Amino acid sequence: MGQHAALSSREFLPTPHRAVSTPEKHLAATHPRMAQLISRSTRYKAPANKSCRPFDALAESIAYQQLSGKAAATIWRRVRALFPATKFLDPKLVLETPDESFRAAGLSRSKVAALKDLAAKTIDGTVPTSSQLSRMSNEEIIECLIQVRGIGRWTVEMLLLFDLGRLDVWPVTDYGVQKGFAKTFGRRKLPTPKQLHKIGEKWRPYRSVAAWYFWRALDVPNNAKQI
Numbered sequence: 001m002g003q004h005a006a007l008s009s010r011e012f013l014p015t016p017h018r019a020v021s022t023p024e025k026h027l028a029a030t031h032p033r034m035a036q037l038i039s040r041s042t043r044y045k046a047p048a049n050k051s052c053r054p055f056d057a058l059a060e061s062i063a064y065q066q067l068s069g070k071a072a073a074t075i076w077r078r079v080r081a082l083f084p085a086t087k088f089l090d091p092k093l094v095l096e097t098p099d100e101s102f103r104a105a106g107l108s109r110s111k112v113a114a115l116k117d118l119a120a121k122t123i124d125g126t127v128p129t130s131s132q133l134s135r136m137s138n139e140e141i142i143e144c145l146i147q148v149r150g151i152g153r154w155t156v157e158m159l160l161l162f163d164l165g166r167l168d169v170w171p172v173t174d175y176g177v178q179k180g181f182a183k184t185f186g187r188r189k190l191p192t193p194k195q196l197h198k199i200g201e202k203w204r205p206y207r208s209v210a211a212w213y214f215w216r217a218l219d220v221p222n223n224a225k226q227i
Contacts, residue, residue, distance in 0.1 A: 023206040030202050041216040044209045048165030055122045056089050057163045061155050062114045075106035091119035114150025161208045170207035172196040180214025
């Protein structure tokens with residue numbers, strides 16, 4: 001789900017006159033620099049996608065791994081074109097499709113293997129359904145989905161944050177979050193995941209929102225005035 005953190009800067013033009021919601025109030029109260037960042041950034045918007053199917057969302061995330069958004073989008077369109085008659089991916093059809101077809105669409109061998117493992121684990125019930133996910137905690141979902149080949153904690157965190165709309169996801173290994181934090185608070189060095197995990201306690205239960213604003217911090221010019 002790297003495409004989420006690399007959204008176009010046009011989409012994130014400041015909107016300082018919008019009403020500040022409860023999550024923003026909570027975060028802004030923790031530090032003046034956090035308040036300043038929020039005031040000049042586009043408001044948090046990652047509502048839950050009620051039509052989200054874990055298999056489709058994770059399959060797309062596999063295609064996007066380690067690629068630029070444009071290149072990944074092209075490959076993903078080719079993969080979806082292999083199944084023109086279906087609105088959603090069918091894990092059974094994915095398993096039945098020759099590896100060579102996915103390779104011709106642009107997926108690497110490792111991504112084809114990951115996609116088919118995801119399909120197999122969806123069929124056998126390892127990957128929860130949408131309704132099952134709604135009853136699970138963030139950590140339960142993470143522990144469940146990292147059993148799939150090629151799916152790590154960060155990928156599941158992006159699913160939780162952007163597809164499921166969970167408000168308290170804290171991706172401490174995300175480079176954009178680390179860099180945005182350092183820029184916001186004038187740190188020369190990026191925080192380690194361990195340090196960021198501890199620091200993030202003050203932003204519960206809205207750590208997803210904090211992550212969003214640290215990504216947005218990277219859209220603000222470096223010469224912007226700091227408090």
